[in-house]
Amino acid sequence: MLTGLCKPWEIAVLTLAILGIVDRALGDDLYSSDEDYFANDFSTNDFLASDETDDFEALLELPIEELMEVEVTGSTMTSKSIVTAPSSVTVFNQQRIKELGVDKLHELANYVPGFQSYLSSGWSHNHSISVRGRRISSALTDVLLLIDGHRINNARTGGASSAVPTFPLSQVERVEFIRGPGASIYGSNAMIGVINIITRKNANQATLAYGTHNRKTADLLVNDDLGSIEVSLVAHHDSDNGETYDVISNNTQSIVELRDKREFSDIIFNLAWQQTEVNLQYYENASKGYFLEGSTPDKDNRRESNLFSARLNQGFDWLSVDSNVSLEYQLSHLTLHGQVQEQGTFNLLSDPPSDAPLMTDVNFDDIEGYRVFWLNNWPLSDRQSFQFGTEYRFQKVRKTYAKSNFDIAALAEQSFPIASSDTMSIPTLVQEATTRDIWGLFGQYQHDITHATQLTLGLRYDRYASIGSEVSPRASLVHSFNNHHSIKLTYGRAFRAPAENELFLVNNPVIVGNPDLKPETVSTWEAVWLAQWQQTFISLGYFENHFTDSILLAPSDTGKLVFDNVRLKDSRGMELELHHHFNARWSSRLTAMHLFNNAQESFKEADTVGSISINYHQPNWQANLSSVYQGARETVISNSDRIKLNDYWLLNGKLAYQWTSEWSTNLQIKNLLDKSYDTPNNNAPMNNPVPNRGREFLASVSYQF
Template sequence: MTLWASLLFVGCLPLYAAAHQPAQEQELTDLPLDKLLEVKVTSVAKRPARLSDSPAAIFVISQDDIRRSGAATIPEALRMVPGLQVARVDRNKWAISARGFNDTLANKLLVLMDGRSVYTPVFSGVWWDTVDTLMEDIERIEVIRGPGASLWGANAVNGVINIITKSAKNTAGGLLSASAGTLENGAVGLRYGGRLGESSDYRVYGKYFDRDAYKDANGKDAGDDWRSGRGGFRIDSRLSADDSLTVQGDVFHNSDGGAPINDYYPAPPYVRQQSGDIHSDGFNLLSRWNRRLAEDSGLALQFYYDQNNRHNPVQGSRFLIDIVDVDLQHDFSVGDWNHITWGGGYRYMHGDSAPSSTTAMVPDERNDHLFSLFLQDEIKLIPEQLRLTLGSKLEHRNLVGYQIQPTGRLLWTPDNKNSAWLAVSRAVRMPSWVEQDLRYNALTLPPSPPDAPLPTLLRLTGNRQFHSESVIAYELGYRAQWRRDLATDLAIYYNDYKSLESIEPLPCSALPAAGYVNCPLTFGNLLYGHTYGAELSVSWSPMDTWRLQGGYTYQYMSLKVKPGSGYTEAAADEGNNPNNQFFLSSSLSLPGNTRFDMALRYVGETPTQNLGAYFTLDAQLTWKPLSQLELSLMGRNLSSEYHREWTRSFAVTPTYLERDFLATVRWSF
């Protein structure tokens, strides 16, 4: 009722909207292609730099890209990035990774939102259902493929995703959005911003959605419906001519359904199906102070607190994670030939868990302390043409020890239309709490007399001797502005991995008093291998009102086990990732303030998932009858009525994605 009341309210206000005409921001896709390389990014050097001057494989998703793609979630927006594999597992879960190693528990991709890390130390990955904000408030998403650990630290192994929201100054006034569709029971978002005194701007927002479930293999409701509500604020203050302060925070509640999964027990009936919503609640608070010391020198101090409480009422399991993080950064120039950026940080991570009958963390409470120090020097070997970047990050965490993650990057810019770069980097992924402390009933084999009179329980246990995974990455890239209407970006890489996670069997032991045979499994570091591949993106504007953007990804993975390992899933891990992916989007502006956008995506076969190659097609028609009023109709997964993008997951039953349609109204006031 709230949704339809909002739609009716919007429909009754065209006269008011016509009388209020705020200035329109210029989006990245409104820029000529020859200006896109001038866009400033911050993720490569931890300070603003031109995209063309960034010696890394970086891709920028603008707010207009998000709007024209029709993406309702951040994972959906990431589908357009070459080098990323984004597979939707069910209505509320994704498998997302860069350059291989994809899984629902993917752990080699660091994700940030406005400088706050959103990865969880529980499995060193991301709960994507909790990574959200008002989509209209995202300024851009910067995606680095390849290691970023020399600046951002552990877990930035295969890439960094940096989600950057707009400043409060750029969100003055109000915005109301509402949508409904064949699988969208209703979604409402509201934001309002303005001035606070003479030197501050603010905004507050709230959003809620109720998304219907997909289908299971029998064509029935899979139970993976998704409901979420969240709200937040941001205040940007100019304390003086040289000082600025940002304070922002969010609070959320999620209820995620899912298809039934199996729980295993060492006593009859040995296996039980369980289902029920997973609830997650959390909040965060971030403060960032910036001070300009000189024209080319600055100081930044950031603090944030983050709490995430995830629990399953049916199983009784729970994870409560508290994180406190402090980060200091200083950058300055030495003469005209080099620029130094250095800093350090401290992160405190507290975990508290409640066990279920099949899963537990031992101990159920732990505290981790992570200390870090980094230094990066950007050296101008030939002014305006050749630049060398050297840097490293040193980290120390209890139960892990010291980790050194260096990089060397060379950038050649012979003119303002071409740039080439190469890089060699080392990055690590530190052990997760699951890998060190888990106790999980993975499978029960019923008794089979006379040879096996007792049931056999395979129990996965954590290993405090499990140590960090590592990679040495070699990268080469070339960007070119061939004409005013044509630009390309190519990256080639080779990654050499050591000490990757494997699952190792331990000796079995009969427990007659308990009535079963215990066959434990544990985490080891007996897997190694390499990957290589290429990523190409192309932007072309056949005319001023039409832009095409395409991307192609090729990757190859080879994994092997060390002598003495009992791990048998290396080949399956290789087959978790398609060798070929292709993306093409078309953005066409039509007369009468109308836009028509389409996105075609091809994903090659995924052998381990038993998935053949598939296409997806999305299309969106948008009309702006008034400058403040926007109406859109979106069709998703138009190429097939049902399809799967993932089938093999830990403690998750994947479902079938459906074709659906969505109508959206946005009103600015």
């Protein structure tokens, strides 16, 4: 009833008015003015944990100008502020994250201008992230994901979403969403964005939560000093039974009941001693009874993946240069089991005749990556610095066979009748074995021309064995006109090398690889205006992307989809981010992006996205109401026609209360209005778009020790 009478923004305004009355009723006797509130010494509050209270109250006391000085390292590999970083960047620290009613990385991305994320039909937690309306695949291939310096993008797919699909925000100390090219320092995959995550290493906390669909989560964060050695550990487990959906099968048109059951676990261990650091990360996730890579929905579909990453970082000084050498190793696995075609599909096309459904088992085992990275920072003067280094990567993908009850290779070649079996005993090569050497060399010059003007120039050379070489330049000028107004002018060129599955995927009835692919590239121009006052910050930016040799799935003469280099239409758009503190208790945040034009091939992305968040704070509790908007999209259905998906607003909320210095609780509500909405499917056309979850509750209790 409520949704029929009010729009989400109207509900937000109504809630603000109600909370404002409560605020006036409860708060007038506490502080006579906002100035008194900001000037108050909150360290005497006995209700709040001392470390978190000090951090949060300190944030409240800071004017917006100082909030914009929050550290950004992912843009240049050196410490910058949001204002001086030569990129369009949005930063969330742990306190800002805790205010919102979301708990996963892909959900937080929807509060960043230019970013959008939604559930697809690859698997039950396939929430791929796109930047500025460009989505080529569901694997997050053109955005580089860094977690504590680890390059998480997978060697086989080039993407990060299959390995770490739902990274928990409870583990994040700071996350930087960087829009635009980053290849001048990172190389391939940092094509249209970089997500740089720094995990928490200074907390001792245990959290348990329970919610809708029998969701259970547990978090443990431990930090300790063993003499001169600092040790930290973060661990997380999350599982739920999923929501039930009735969807139409691809072939028989019958109704299939499925659940988006999910399970995710990870552990991150860090050890630091003087200039030596060891970091270990392990992630695993599983889904069952859902779609599988966009194929026929079935209760027996199963997908499991895991990733292990180890990194040794050693710092040292020579002459006047600060230097770091990193050695990294990554090992990942992916297992797929499921129904590709329904019962009876090949009854007249198999020998011996079989009306069994086409089932497959695929194990992409022991996908390995090695990396040596040497970074140097040379301060040339008080106003000039030069960063330079080199990188070597080696990646290895093993030959992979699928086991099935039908001859998939014969099916791919349409050589009928195809062999059949009563067991999963027919092997088919689906991924060729490959190894690849990757070399990179880069340099970056930063010069504070005056106290108000900063220049950044960068250049990187990459050489991919058997693919070729790429040069990625970068130039940026940041100028502050006065204490309130600044402008950023940036140019960058970036690339993404084709992934191993795009090159050497074989014997697939629907999609095949193309060993002749070239790297795809983009040239990006940006202009960003920044305005800041004591209580308000505004960032308004304009960008243009010019793509060359984009890698897309295109129809071939055989009727299959093949990866190919195509010319994409250039895209351009505007982004807005606004922060405002009404007073010491009330704050708000607004984001928006609009694309003036975008490639037709990106029809699954919305041209307009945005968010609004309103936060209310009292000394021992806080409330947040936020809404995410995603514009209209299209998706492909089984007859290859496109259908339009309506735009939607999602309303989220959170209430948090600190009982003592050790104990706290919070209630998180996602999709507060129980909105029913659909999102685009994966590459494989289906009879219906992807249904999404309704209202979800999650209640948690935390203990700090």
